[in-house]
Amino acid sequence: MPLRFTLRQLEYFVAAGKAGSIAAASQRINVSSPSISTAIAQLEAQFGIQLFVRQHAQGLALTPGGRRFFHEAKLLLDAAEALHDLAGDIADQARGPINVGCFVTLAPLVMTALRRDFELSHPEARVGQVEGSQEELLDMLRRAEIDLAITYDLELPREVIFEPLARLPPCVMLAPGHRFAGRAGVSLEELAGEPMVLLDLPLSREYFLSLFQTAGLRPRIAERTRDLAVLRSLVASGYGYALINVRARNSMASDGSPLELLRLEGDFRPMTIGLATMRADRITRIVAAFQAHCRERISAAGIPGMAEL
Template sequence: MQTRFTLRQLEYLVAVGRFGSISLAAHHLSVSPPSISNAIAQLEAEFGLPAFVRKHAQGMTLTQAGRALMAQAVQVLEAARTLSNLADQHNGTVRGDLNVGCLLTFAQIIVPRLRRAFTTAFPEVTFRQFQYHQAGLIEALRDATIDIAITYDLMIPADMEFTPLANLPPFAMLPAAHPLATRSSLSLAELAPSPMIFLDLPISGAYFMSLFDQAGVTPRIVERSHDMAVVRSLVGNDFGYSVANARPFAPTAPDGKELAFVPLTGGLKPVRMGILSTAGGKSSLTVKTFVSLCEKMIDPTMQAQISINAKE
C-alpha cells in the first residue's frame, strides 16, 4: 500500500506535539490553524489511528501511538533535511528553511538585526525565529523544532555543542534617579539590602542566585517575573534594582522610564553568549553560513552591552 503524506504534514504533527496546541503551533510556524488542523486529520486518516486526544480547555495531547509517530516523524524530517543540505552543499547554494531559537532575555535585542542581514544576503532562505527560556531551547533542538539556538553557556548538555560568540559580565540595573545610579561600579553587598526585582527563568535564575552566593550575600527579592520587559519597567518605576547580563541599546524601560546600568565588582562569573546546536547540527551550508555571519557581526570583546558591528 502506498503511503501518502508530506514532509510539511509531518512538520505540523511535530509542532502540535511539541506545543500541545494547534494555535500555538500555527503561530510559531506562521501558518493558519485550519491548515494544521487539516494536515493532522489527513495524517490520522492515512495512518488509521488517532495521534492526539482533543481536550477543549487543555489543548492537544499525544496518544501513545501519536508519541511513536512524532518520534519517527522527527527522524524522517531530519533525514530529509540532511538530503537537502547535501544537495545544497554540492550546489554551493544557501537556501531552504532556517529555524533559529533565541533566549527570551535578549531575543529582541540581537536576532532581528542578524535576521535582516542574513535574509538580505540570502533571499532564498526562509528564516523563522523562536523565543524560549534555556530549557525550552534545549528541548526544541532535540525535537528539531529549531536548527540552532543563540543563548548562554548555562547547563549545556553533554550531547550538544556550544560555539562562543561573546562574554557578558553581570551588571546592576537601576532607576536613573537612584542614589547609586551614578557610580562607576557596585558590589552585590552594596545592593543586597535594597529591594530586588528578580528575573526568574529556569536555569538563568539559578545563575543569578549563584552570583549572590559567590559574593556571600542574600538578595532581598520583592518581585519575580519571567519577562525581562516587565523587570525593566518595574526597575524604571523605582520598585527595586535588578541584575542582568544583556542590556538594551536604549537606556529606557518599555514605558519610557530611564534606566542606569552599572558594572558589578567582585570577579563575578560572566556568561558567554554563543550558538548552541546538537552534535553535527551545524553541518548544513545554510547553518554554517549563518553561524559565520554571527561571528562576524557580534563583537566578542563586548562588556555590558550586546553590540553588533556596523559593517553588516
C-alpha cells in the same frame, strides 16, 4: 503508481504528531488548524489508514500504524531537506529553512538584527525564530524543533555542543533617583542592603543569586519578574535595583522613564553568549552558514543591539 500526497501534507502530519494537537501544531508552524486537519484527513483517505485517535481532552494520539507512518514520513521529509542541502552544495549557496532559538532576554536585542542581515546575504534562506528560557531551548533542541540556539553557558547537558562567542559580565541597573546613581560602579556589599528586582527566569535566577552566595551575602529581594521589560519598568519606578547581563542601547523603560547602568565592582563570573547545537546532529550548509554569520557579528568587539558599559 503516481503519488497522490504532497510533502506539505506530510509536514503538517508530522507537526501534529510532534505537538500532540492540531491547535499546538498550528501555532508551531504558523499554519491554520483547518489546513492541518484537511492534510491529515487527505492522507488517511489516500492510504486507507487511521493515523490518529482523536481525544477531546488530550488532543491527538498516534495509532500504532500512525507511529510507523510518522517515522517513515519524518525520514522522507529529512531526505527531501537533504536535497536542498545538495542543491546548495552544487550551487555553492546556503538555502532552505533554518529554525533558530534565542534566549528570551537576548532575542529583542540580538535576534532580529542577526536574522535580517543573514536573510539579506542569503536570499534563499528561510529563518524561523523562537524565544525561550534555557530549559525551553534545550528541550527544543532535543526534540529537533530548532537547529541551534543562541543562548548562555548555563547548565548545558553533555549532548549539547556549546561554542562561546562573547562574555557578558553582570552589571547594575537602577533609576536615576537611586542613591548610587551617577557613579561609575557599585559593589555587591553596598547593594546587599538595597531592595532588588530579580529576573526570575530558571537558571538566570540561580546565576544572579549565586553572585551573592559566593560573596557570602544575601540579597534583599523586593520584586520578582520573568519579563525583562517589566523588570526595567519596576527599576525605573524605584522599586529597586536589578542585576543584568544584557545591555540595551536604549537606556529607558517601556514607558519612557530613564535608567542607568553601572559596573558591578569585583571579580564575578560572566555569562557567556554562544551557539548551542545537539552533538549528534548533522550540520547542514544552512546551519553552518548561520553559525559563521553569528561568529562575525557576536564577539568581544561588539554584540548587535547591545551597548558597551
